[in-house]
Amino acid sequence: MNNFGIVVCFCLAFICNLSRPLAADRWTEFPQPPAMPMAVRSGTAPVNGIEMYYAIYGSAAGTPILLIHGGLGYADIWANQVADLSREHTVIVADSRGHGRSTRTSAPYAYDLMASDYVALLNYLKVGQVALVGWSDGGIIGLDIAMKHPERLTKLFAHAANTKTDGFNHGFDKTMTWLAYVEHCKDVYKRISPTHDEYDAFLTEMNAMWTSQPNWSDDELKTITVPTAIVFGDHDEAIDRGHTEYIAQTVPGAKLVILEKVSHFAMLQDPQGYTAAIRAFLEAPE
Template sequence: MGEYIDAGGLRTYYEVHGEGDPVVLLHGGLATAESWARQVPDLAEHHRVYVPERRGHGRTADVEGPITYAAMAADTAAWLEAMSLTGAHLIGWSDGAAVAALVAITRPELVGKLVVISQYLSLDGEWPSSRAALDEMAADGDTRAMFEAVHGPLSPDGPAHFPVVYDKLMRLWREEPEIPLTDVARITAPTLIMQGDGDWVRVEHSALLARTVADAQLAVVPGTSHALPLEKPEVVNTLLLDFLKADRAGRLLPVGTD
């Protein structure tokens, strides 16, 4: 069962599972809370897991104006404050990862640990084939219909509003994210950068992010794509739980980390 809370003027839907230190799961673009179904049960055995839905997604209404990562990060920070979740661990996948990173940059006091899954933080981190796939998706009627089938039954705005949200997201993905490395270097939260070895993100980009953040780890999950939390949930969940441990093991031979 989900709940709503007013956060910065946005009536935001969220779900809560389990008990323990707070973990917030931030879904990808055009996705809903259900996209984390393979992670919630394992994480909720050790943590109190929150799964909010952002503006224009799932059961949270759209907002006038463009959808940007900065706007969604501000919404997320307002939701964390409304929920009194200072120091929560943020785990973002795809668009949710860019949102989580921006919260960690702009509101570091709100973030305990940070996980960035399958998301470049600047457009030079994508493959040319990733850009081509996005352009193809924007024009593909079947893909649009698939997302519309998810959006329509849930959205407070009604099915007729889906084309507006879809066009906003397509514009976002053409233009963003563009987070400078100087801003990435401001992240103080312990950070895990994770991606598939066949992801839309270049491994070199994720490695650069991991070198830029002061306290960061890099995980490349073999045999996976942009959908790695669905493709190999056991591996992803093991990595997440290990990273979230208060007493996680340190590096014994930290060669090549500076």
């Protein structure tokens, strides 16, 4: 082939590559969670004046794992992790009060109240200790339990949590991934919630909690004795990285875990990597 032919082939290849759609970076996407596997047991528990939906997967004899979802969410967001972890662990999931299939009272949403719900759920299920994996609001609930009921936890994997109201990134609620999450949760809420037509009021009340809570002092965080991982996706829309590093530096002995090429929704964007990070922390010697 002469030089002219080489140039023509090169140009055609370049034009073809330009015409192909570019693959989106995974941290810019909100993948839909798959269907949950079959539960060993599910139902509602009467705790703190509400009916709290729960489900249990697997039947291993080791320390159970409790997965707590984030604000606006629901238990099934953990489908990828449940399918994997339940092969070797008993895995418990639930819908926080007013979320998913759980009811609520007229009490304002508050992290300490939701933390007490989960402790009451463990009492109802006659489960003494769990390894807790919490995402976003679930991570905050996990930190609350670690401070007030450390005897109930063996380890805490707190992902995308904040301990003060200024731990958020400004404008995160305008990002495409966050908006996609809000719309997804709205669709699910309309299908499964006992108050299916009240999503907008639910969102308003949750925003009120987020703008006023949590506000824990350094001294409160320093009371945590549970082995803790403070976990952050390196493209998190919502949580400030500096704030995450502050939490890891303040909680005694905490391990800082940075998940690569994922955002606030790491468990959906990289389910295998996310579950591997859980396993690595839970299986590491203390």
